[in-house]
Amino acid sequence: xxxxxxxxxxxxxxxxxxxxxxxxxxxxxxxxxxxxxxxxxxxxxxxxxxxxxxxxxxxxxxxxxxxxxxxxxxxxxxxxxxxxxxxxxxxxxxxxxxxxxxxxxxxxxxxxxx
Amino acid sequence: xxxxxxxxxxxxxxxxxxxxxxxxxxxxxxxxxxxxxxxxxxxxxxxxxxxxxxxxxxxxxxxxxxxxxxxxxxxxxxxxxxxxxxxxxxxxxxxxxxxxxxxxxxxxxxxxxxx
Numbered sequence: 001x002x003x004x005x006x007x008x009x010x011x012x013x014x015x016x017x018x019x020x021x022x023x024x025x026x027x028x029x030x031x032x033x034x035x036x037x038x039x040x041x042x043x044x045x046x047x048x049x050x051x052x053x054x055x056x057x058x059x060x061x062x063x064x065x066x067x068x069x070x071x072x073x074x075x076x077x078x079x080x081x082x083x084x085x086x087x088x089x090x091x092x093x094x095x096x097x098x099x100x101x102x103x104x105x106x107x108x109x110x111x112x113x114x
Numbered sequence: 115x116x117x118x119x120x121x122x123x124x125x126x127x128x129x130x131x132x133x134x135x136x137x138x139x140x141x142x143x144x145x146x147x148x149x150x151x152x153x154x155x156x157x158x159x160x161x162x163x164x165x166x167x168x169x170x171x172x173x174x175x176x177x178x179x180x181x182x183x184x185x186x187x188x189x190x191x192x193x194x195x196x197x198x199x200x201x202x203x204x205x206x207x208x209x210x211x212x213x214x215x216x217x218x219x220x221x222x223x224x225x226x227x228x229x
Binding site: 034036041042043044045046049090100101102104105106107 | 118120146148156157158159160163205207209211217218219220221222223225
């Protein structure tokens, strides 16, 4: 079955520090990959998506992610954390071109301290 | 662009009553919408895929008669939780696709509390 694993339910960083949120997918066929952010009591906002073009994908709010087929990974990074980045982050995978069916990881809560 | 709204954002109801949640695509037409359920501190679980003008496709384990989905127009899908019970309390989120390869855009969610 298609699945995506997010290592670490919580990640804590200091303001200004590097943010690294991990995501691995299980498939021999490269999927389409997404990162979403969810603020409390809100829906999901798309940060970025990988659709088999460039392996380094730049998204909104200074986030980027790199698709590494050899590692089946799609980790999310940001060079310098802001307090406003504190939220829940979900990695998701889809295997059809219309992105019709998304399978979500369990989420990682990012905590940013002053 | 690609804004999805939900109404209501928060609803409390008594056990045994039915609740309707609306999902609207505000600036685009969506032939397909999705309904998700999210329990506290957990991920989103797809409940069903809603196609305009046809019956919804439910995921395994989701009760069709309990969670009624209607996609009456290209901009509106509704989820009705029938005979709600406390275990139905959850955060319900819808999403829609503006076009091929655009990805899903999510609504702000509806928090349902059943007393």
